[in-house]
Amino acid sequence: xxxxxxxxxxxxxxxxxxxxxxxxxxxxxxxxxxxxxxxxxxxxxxxxxxxxxxxxxxxxxxxxxxxxxxxxxxxxxxxxxxxxxxxxxxxxxxxxxxxxxxxxxxxxxxxxxxxxxxxxxxxxxxxxxxxxxxxxxxxxxxxxxxxxxxxxxxxxxxxxxxxxxxxxxxxxxxxxxxxxxxxxxxxxxxxxxxxxxxxxxxxxxxxxxxxxxxxxxxxxxxxxxxxxxx
Amino acid sequence: xxxxxxxxxxxxxxxxxxxxxxxxxxxxxxxxxxxxxxxxxxxxxxxxxxxxxxxxxxxxxxxxxxxxxxxxxxxxxxxxxxxxxxxxxxxxxxxxxxxxxxxxxxxxxxxxxxxxxxxxxxxxxxxxxxxxxxxxxxxxxxxxxxxxxxxxxxxxxxxxxxxxxxxxxxxxxxxxxxxxxxxxxxxxxxxxxxxxxxxxxxxxxxxxxxxxxxxxxxxxxxxxxxxxxxxxxxxxxxxxxxxxxxxxxxxxxxxxxxxxxxxxxxxxxxxxxxxxxxxxxxxxxxxxxxxxxxxxxxxxxxxxxxxx
Numbered sequence: 001x002x003x004x005x006x007x008x009x010x011x012x013x014x015x016x017x018x019x020x021x022x023x024x025x026x027x028x029x030x031x032x033x034x035x036x037x038x039x040x041x042x043x044x045x046x047x048x049x050x051x052x053x054x055x056x057x058x059x060x061x062x063x064x065x066x067x068x069x070x071x072x073x074x075x076x077x078x079x080x081x082x083x084x085x086x087x088x089x090x091x092x093x094x095x096x097x098x099x100x101x102x103x104x105x106x107x108x109x110x111x112x113x114x115x116x117x118x119x120x121x122x123x124x125x126x127x128x129x130x131x132x133x134x135x136x137x138x139x140x141x142x143x144x145x146x147x148x149x150x151x152x153x154x155x156x157x158x159x160x161x162x163x164x165x166x167x168x169x170x171x172x173x174x175x176x177x178x179x180x181x182x183x184x185x186x187x188x189x190x191x192x193x194x195x196x197x198x199x200x201x202x203x204x205x206x207x208x209x210x211x212x213x214x215x216x217x218x219x220x221x222x223x224x225x226x227x228x229x230x
Numbered sequence: 231x232x233x234x235x236x237x238x239x240x241x242x243x244x245x246x247x248x249x250x251x252x253x254x255x256x257x258x259x260x261x262x263x264x265x266x267x268x269x270x271x272x273x274x275x276x277x278x279x280x281x282x283x284x285x286x287x288x289x290x291x292x293x294x295x296x297x298x299x300x301x302x303x304x305x306x307x308x309x310x311x312x313x314x315x316x317x318x319x320x321x322x323x324x325x326x327x328x329x330x331x332x333x334x335x336x337x338x339x340x341x342x343x344x345x346x347x348x349x350x351x352x353x354x355x356x357x358x359x360x361x362x363x364x365x366x367x368x369x370x371x372x373x374x375x376x377x378x379x380x381x382x383x384x385x386x387x388x389x390x391x392x393x394x395x396x397x398x399x400x401x402x403x404x405x406x407x408x409x410x411x412x413x414x415x416x417x418x419x420x421x422x423x424x425x426x427x428x429x430x431x432x433x434x435x436x437x438x439x440x441x442x443x444x445x446x447x448x449x450x451x452x453x454x455x456x457x458x459x460x461x462x463x464x465x466x467x468x469x470x471x472x473x474x475x476x477x478x479x480x481x482x483x484x485x486x487x488x489x490x491x492x493x494x495x496x497x498x499x500x501x502x503x504x505x506x507x508x509x510x511x512x513x514x515x516x517x518x519x520x521x522x523x524x525x526x527x528x529x530x531x532x533x534x535x536x537x538x
Contacts, residue, residue, distance in 0.1 A: 005415075006413070006414040006519050007414055008414070008464040008465065008467065008493070008496075009496045009497060009517075009523070009526065011464050011494070013415065013462075015461075044251040045253070045260070046254070046255065047254045047486065049461030049486065050461065056254070056462075060527075064519055134460050134486065135256070135486055136257065136486055137257075137484045137487065138257055138366070139256055139257030139366050139368075197366075199368045201354065202356075203368050209255070
């Protein structure tokens with residue numbers, strides 16, 4: 001089930017009315033790539049969200065009826081025929097993480113809450129391959145899922161005013177790394193010393209929607225070698 | 231090298247052009263001039279192409295001087311403009327000698343004004359644009375707003391400036407700005423009371439207004455939607471956070487968001503809203519995509535006839 005509708009006067013939005021799923025994301029990424037070819041220079045930008053694809057056109061370049069018909073046709077996606085296919089086939093990105101109370105204010109709290117050891121938390125968090133479902137509120141931020149159910153935890157009632165860059169957080173069945181200093185309500189269990197977003201002349205993010213992601217525990221010394229500050 | 235030396239930058243001056251495309255998936259906003267008419271008329275006056283950059287000022291406050299003679303034009307919201315202390319006109323090409331001081335101070339209405347310099351501001355293009363996305367540290371001058379003492383590289387003028395007035399003069403709003411919006415996103419899943427309240431009540435522009443967006447205050451809108459999966463935001467999208475006060479998202483918005491949106495305000499009304507000072511009364515009304523198209527064509531026609 002899906003719907004196609006406007007995203008403002010120059011945009012179209014395709015939304016699938018189902019729960020997020022790697023196969024769905026792959027379908028959205030495929031349509032995004034087809035759209036770039038089909039609409040060419042007319043297309044100004046496009047974004048894959050959890051269950052949505054938003055196409056934004058340059059002014060006067062959206063021929064709405066034709067574009068809606070095309071998008072409707074594309075949404076009939078063979079990849080969705082097999083909803084059990086949750087294989088993680090995207091490029092694998094491995095992020096180093098220091099799991100230590102000095103950089104992770106909620107690590108021991110979470111161990112208490114779940115009545116397991118810090119080592120078990122690390123084993124669970126670093127022992128899972130995650131899927132990058134959507135980019136987030138800032139460049140380099142990616143929502144990763146699914147967090148093992150044993151670690152699922154609600155957000156802070158009062159978000160922190162400043163979460164440091166590199167903080168590895170948990171919320172519900174999701175995990176993510178904060179690319180820069182920002183307010184944040186996720187529980188923090190580690191710190192990744194590798195920059196998630198680099199500005200400069202050629203801005204790049206190290207995660208993209210559709211990637212597979214793993215976290216690799218590192219020592220305090222390795223954290224420092226990566227340029228991490230304690 | 232030809233430079234423009236910034237003696238006083240004011241609080242929120244930055245380099246902007248028509249903005250960046252194709253970077254939302256990376257998490258970068260489009261940025262670009264908040265008042266595209268202000269940008270376009272200066273480009274026309276100086277014979278610039280549509281992708282030249284200018285200095286955008288908020289509540290115009292700038293003191294600058296060129297290291298070599300150059301031609302300038304100031305457009306957008308009305309400001310007081312002086313060259314070496316002598317009052318000068320906006321919306322016309324002016325010659326400024328090396329070392330002369332261009333001094334811009336706020337006028338009575340509007341927010342965003344533009345200082346264009348012949349040859350353009352020649353900072354590097356990052357991902358296809360010179361626009362500054364200050365929060366992300368991308369583009370413009372070192373990825374940030376201008377500061378006192380900055381020396382901006384200037385391009386070589388390749389075109390003769392226009393001999394006519396390219397006047398898309400900023401027209402101060404009346405008592406009420408209409409915010410016509412194309413419904414979409416979560417419009418159909420919101421409580422009918424919420425969408426009705428949005429259109430039936432006037433709202434007021436609050437001081438929480440900047441390049442990211444404009445927060446409005448009026449009756450609180452209860453969308454009835456609790457959680458939402460993150461998706462793209464668009465220019466003009468009306469975002470309603472749990473507090474119930476709508477925010478119209480503009481050029482430096484976060485590329486992706488998780489708050490419900492009943493639709494997106496059309497381009498021409500966004501431009502008026504961007505120039506609205508706190509206290510301005512606004513009213514939302516529904517607009518079909520077809521009607522939005524007609525309005526855009528009319529505005530484009532108006533612009534074409536003014537800049538011929």
